[in-house]
Amino acid sequence: MPPHIETEKSKPGHGISARLIEHPYFKIMQDWFIERDIDPQSVMRQSDYHVMMSVILTTPKKESLTMFLRMYESDEIYFWMGALLGKIEASQKKEIVRELNLFSEFSKSTLRFGLDGKDRVLVSFRGKASVLNPGSFEKVLSGLDYFGWLMRNKLIEKGYSLTHDKNDSNTKRENEMEGAK
Amino acid sequence: MNHPTDKTNKTSEFDAASAVSQHPFVDAIYRWFKRGGLDAATYEVETDEGLSWWVETNKGYRISHHLYISPEDKSVDFQSTVALGQVSKPELEKALNKVAKLNVETPFIYRFFINEDRILLMQIFDSTETISAGSYRSLLEDLIKWADLTYEDLRNEGFRIDRSAEFVIEEKEKKAS
Numbered sequence: 001m002p003p004h005i006e007t008e009k010s011k012p013g014h015g016i017s018a019r020l021i022e023h024p025y026f027k028i029m030q031d032w033f034i035e036r037d038i039d040p041q042s043v044m045r046q047s048d049y050h051v052m053m054s055v056i057l058t059t060p061k062k063e064s065l066t067m068f069l070r071m072y073e074s075d076e077i078y079f080w081m082g083a084l085l086g087k088i089e090a091s092q093k094k095e096i097v098r099e100l101n102l103f104s105e106f107s108k109s110t111l112r113f114g115l116d117g118k119d120r121v122l123v124s125f126r127g128k129a130s131v132l133n134p135g136s137f138e139k140v141l142s143g144l145d146y147f148g149w150l151m152r153n154k155l156i157e158k159g160y161s162l163t164h165d166k167n168d169s170n171t172k173r174e175n176e177m178e179g180a181k
Numbered sequence: 182m183n184h185p186t187d188k189t190n191k192t193s194e195f196d197a198a199s200a201v202s203q204h205p206f207v208d209a210i211y212r213w214f215k216r217g218g219l220d221a222a223t224y225e226v227e228t229d230e231g232l233s234w235w236v237e238t239n240k241g242y243r244i245s246h247h248l249y250i251s252p253e254d255k256s257v258d259f260q261s262t263v264a265l266g267q268v269s270k271p272e273l274e275k276a277l278n279k280v281a282k283l284n285v286e287t288p289f290i291y292r293f294f295i296n297e298d299r300i301l302l303m304q305i306f307d308s309t310e311t312i313s314a315g316s317y318r319s320l321l322e323d324l325i326k327w328a329d330l331t332y333e334d335l336r337n338e339g340f341r342i343d344r345s346a347e348f349v350i351e352e353k354e355k356k357a358s
Contacts, residue, residue: 078288093278094274097274097277097278097280097281098277100281100284101277101280101281101294101295102294104280104284104292104293104294104304105294105296105302107306108258108306109306109307110290110292110305110306110307110311111292112284112285112292112293113281113284113292114280114281114282114283114284114285114286115278115281115282115285116282116285116286117282122284122285124284124285125290126287126288126289126290127289127290128290130316131290131312131316131319131320132311132312132316133313136310136311136312139311140311
């Protein structure tokens with residue numbers, strides 16, 4: 001596989017590059033959080049090659065959905081944004097993997113449906129910054145949380161269980177933010 | 182997967198193929214074929230929804246490109262798909278797990294799935310409003326590169342992927358046309 005950013009390791013003391021900060025997508029990412037009354041700085045992690053913002057949103061059905069937005073640099077600037085729908089139960093893995101495969105086959109979008117190494121369902125969109133124009137980036141971003149909710153509800157309606165790990169760093173941060181209110 | 186229908190089988194009054202034929206993405210596809218030393222016109226099929234192309238590369242990948250136009254708002258969607266080959270029956274579950282992982286971990290825009298014939302496919306589907314013709318061209322150029330990398334990775338992990346099985350879908354498509 002070609003090199004790619006896999007972990008969310010933060011390197012304290014390093015700043016993200018000017019290329020990332022000055023990129024129009026960085027501003028769009030920040031605005032996405034500001035529109036939801038969230039200070040982007042409070043949910044941002046960064047190293048010298050990437051910046052990531054993530055937050056758990058509460059759906060109208062009082063369910064949780066983690067949104068993450070990441071930009072990073074290698075040969076070019078790339079982005080990865082997605083909705084983390086929750087962790088599956090091991091006993092349901094086989095059926096859920098088949099469901100995700102069907103979503104991938106029949107979805108009329110570029111979204112990708114997968115399972116990460118911690119058995120969490122992810123709906124995501126990944127690409128080179130140069131491939132999308134800022135308007136399209138904004139459009140995909142604004143549709144992703146809605147689509148994440150929709151898909152989470154679909155899986156729950158089919159009887160699958162999706163939970164958020166209390167020890168997950170995003171959950172912890174959200175709990176801290178809730179406590180601070 | 183959508184399958185093409187022959188010109189003579191058209192049912193709708195709206196001429197989707199003609200409406201989409203001037204779209205800049207058609208040019209991108211023609212250039213992609215030309216770069217491979219092939220004449221795209223040979224592979225072009227008019228469908229009820231727009232235009233489609235099928236080709237098998239000398240590396241054994243079966244590739245399809247589709248352009249779909251909406252009769253209502255005339256918006257155009259595109260789909261480019263590479264068939265990496267057929268996974269074996271005993272490996273299907275393992276391969277589905279791998280596909281779910283690839284859809285999170287691979288650093289490119291394409292997504293993976295396995296169809297009912299156990300063919301492992303790598304695909305990009307989106308609106309032409311989201312991606313420019315120039316960007317589409319660069320995505321097409323990368324398609325084989327990423328297919329090669331993924332195929333080799335899977336082989337190195339011990340997956341048996343049968344390329345000859347791609348003819349199964351080819352025959353199916355012929356019957357549908």
